[in-house]
Amino acid sequence: MSTATPQPPIQVRDLTMAYGERVIQRDLNFAIAQGAICAIMGGSGCGKSTLMRHLIGLEAPAKGRVFLQGRDFWAAPDAEREALRRRFGVMFQLGALWSSLTLIENVLLPLGEYTDLTPADARAVARFKLALTGLEGFEDYYPSEISGGMVKRAALARAMALDPEILFIDEPSAGLDPISSRRLDDLILELRDSLGTTVVIVTHELPSVFAIADDALFLDNQTRTLIAQGNPRDLARSDNPTVRAFMNREAP
Ligand SMILES: Nc1ncnc2c1ncn2[C@@H]1O[C@H](COP(=O)(O)OP(=O)(O)OP(=O)(O)O)[C@@H](O)[C@H]1O
Numbered sequence: 001m002s003t004a005t006p007q008p009p010i011q012v013r014d015l016t017m018a019y020g021e022r023v024i025q026r027d028l029n030f031a032i033a034q035g036a037i038c039a040i041m042g043g044s045g046c047g048k049s050t051l052m053r054h055l056i057g058l059e060a061p062a063k064g065r066v067f068l069q070g071r072d073f074w075a076a077p078d079a080e081r082e083a084l085r086r087r088f089g090v091m092f093q094l095g096a097l098w099s100s101l102t103l104i105e106n107v108l109l110p111l112g113e114y115t116d117l118t119p120a121d122a123r124a125v126a127r128f129k130l131a132l133t134g135l136e137g138f139e140d141y142y143p144s145e146i147s148g149g150m151v152k153r154a155a156l157a158r159a160m161a162l163d164p165e166i167l168f169i170d171e172p173s174a175g176l177d178p179i180s181s182r183r184l185d186d187l188i189l190e191l192r193d194s195l196g197t198t199v200v201i202v203t204h205e206l207p208s209v210f211a212i213a214d215d216a217l218f219l220d221n222q223t224r225t226l227i228a229q230g231n232p233r234d235l236a237r238s239d240n241p242t243v244r245a246f247m248n249r250e251a252p
Helices: 047-053 076-084 103-114 119-132 147-161 177-195 206-212 241-247
Strands: 008-019 024-033 035-041 064-068 087-089 166-170 200-204 216-217 226-230
Touching: 008 047, 024 047, 024 064, 024 226, 035 047, 035 087, 035 177, 035 206, 047 064, 047 166, 047 200, 047 216, 087 147, 103 119, 103 147, 103 241, 147 166, 166 177, 177 200, 177 206, 200 216, 226 241
Parallel strands: 035 200, 035 216, 087 166, 166 200
Antiparallel strands: 008 024, 008 064, 216 226
């Protein structure tokens, strides 16, 4: 008899990450549930972006395994890895959009590369994604002609172009004023609620974590491993003094 429990979209077993001889984090074990918004947290330089790079298949583990949609990513053949990559969207902190392309052209790029849509259908999808992120009417603008918050939203539209099952976002609110940052948070929450997308966010912004994340991973700088996972509100009451201090912005 099969069990009804769905496979978590992300599962990490005994993951050690290193650059050469230098171990960044070791023995990480965690799963991220379908439809969760999970924040990767921890002090500066603890390895948050490095973990994201491992989860999206840009860096190979020094040890351990990363399962995406139940598949051992690094054990899979190249073609399957490529197919898995297309099932997630990524929004990087920098270099979010091509400055020489309009917003709609930016969103069209992945559609042209990875789908067989006709040009007219691809444009319709791209328009829809821009509308989804509140950018209806700005299709033909260049990134330099719109605000930083709008650029981020357009980058989110592009990351959502292929209807990803998992969305990875590095520092969504970096460089944004509090109001634009709040709008972006609301948008991420809406996308998850309406589309059921699992979202993984690397962030320093505690207000943002409390506003949208229902799960969080806390990477410790000292011990170089995962010392807590759970709802951010629970982590703020953690028995672990490092986690509690961080989540409450107290001096360690
Ligand atoms: N490509 C690389 N080669 C060698 N070392 C790297 C590389 N990328 C990052 N590092 C180092 O790995 C450590 C973790 O970096 P990472 O950017 O993952 O941390 P982070 O938690 O995201 O940092 P921050 O909060 O400051 O953005 C840092 O000491 C960094 O200098």
